[in-house]
């Protein structure tokens with residue numbers, strides 16, 4: 488194992504925090520800077536599939552993570568009337584005693600990851616970003632936005648879809664692109680029937696119900712929003728009700744309960760993929776900064792978490808920094824490219840109302856790929 492000096496992680500989201508945890512577990516000193524001074528995350532949830540459960544075990548946080556989450560096995564596919572179409576069995580990749588899949592509130596996930604990173608000794612500074620950097624063969628000199636400076640063996644840009652580090656590395660070559668769709672989300676008390684991910688699919692829409700705890704679940708729905716409109720915040724509840732008006736079953740029955748616009752989380756889908764190595768010298772991008780995609784396969788955060796673990800493995804193995812980062816790329820590029828491209832494809836086919844598109848087949852392909860070791 489090689490000696491690694493201090494690493495700077497830019498961005499305290501899912502990918503950046505997992506990188507900090509994985510690196511600290513290997514004994515690597517880590518500074519992390521997060522631009523938000525209040526470090527908030529929005530209050531709906533996230534689906535995490537079997538590969539993520541497996542990697543949470545490798546990060547050493549599985550028990551506290553599962554305590555904060557709702558565990559489930561299968562994914563149920565329903566038509567837009569709520570009639571069952573298929574059941575996709577879960578894969579227990581973390582071991583037979585652990586669940587296949589998890590729904591977790593973003594807030595709960597953030598608490599688990601941030602408290603672990605702090606306990607492991609990552610030095611976290613909030614309300615701070617990188618102003619500029621210069622690098623030589625041995626390190627990166629970083630100027631922070633508060634005027635302070637630091638020198639690092641590696642700088643990791645985990646600063647999301649609008650990554651400043653990506654712009655500092657690649658200029659305007661890679662800019663987020665609006666795909667034409669948006670996602671609407673809303674929390675509800677958990678219905679007893681939602682003890683699994685229930686996904687409603689049809690040519691005219693896509694929605695789902697995800698359990699987050701014994702008492703909580705959230706609904707998501709995707710919609711075609713040409714021109715990426717801006718909506719007045721006070722109209723969001725009415726607009727979300729409108730977008731799911733063609734969906735029956737439990738989604739349809741819950742529709743009239745969407746009344747509080749301040750609780751609707753509306754998000755246009757924006758994607759970016761860095762189609763060349765995600766590093767230059769000693770600066771590397773991970774997570775959404777390198778490969779933000781749509782949520783159609785529920786794997787964006789999964790890929791960020793896997794990036795973090797592979798980075799820690801390669802960084803602490805032998806070789807020069809270039810060899811380590813090249814090995815990281817060899818393990819990550821095609822896997823992330825598949826997830827990125829196929830997620831976008833699923834959204835495109837949805838917008839085209841393509842009834843022949845085999846969405847269930849694609850989901851099975853994704854599960855096969857993500858079950859493979861990272």
Ligand SMILES: Cc1cc2nc3c(=O)[nH]c(=O)nc-3n(C[C@H](O)[C@H](O)[C@H](O)COP(=O)(O)OP(=O)(O)OC[C@H]3O[C@@H](n4cnc5c(N)ncnc54)[C@H](O)[C@@H]3O)c2cc1C
Pocket residue numbers: 497498499500501502503520521522523532533534535615616617645646647648649650651652670754756773774775776779780781782785786787788789790791
């Ligand atoms: C609607 C929607 C639903 C989704 N659902 C799922 C799902 O169910 N399952 C799943 O696996 N994935 C899902 N994703 C994808 C997932 O949210 C992302 O892939 C994941 O959050 C990426 O993590 P990240 O750490 O790379 O980026 P982020 O989570 O965006 O974190 C980036 C962090 O960097 C900080 N930052 C930004 N700029 C700077 C700067 N200049 N300096 C310092 N800090 C900075 C930000 O404040 C933030 O804390 C979904 C995405 C969307 C849009």
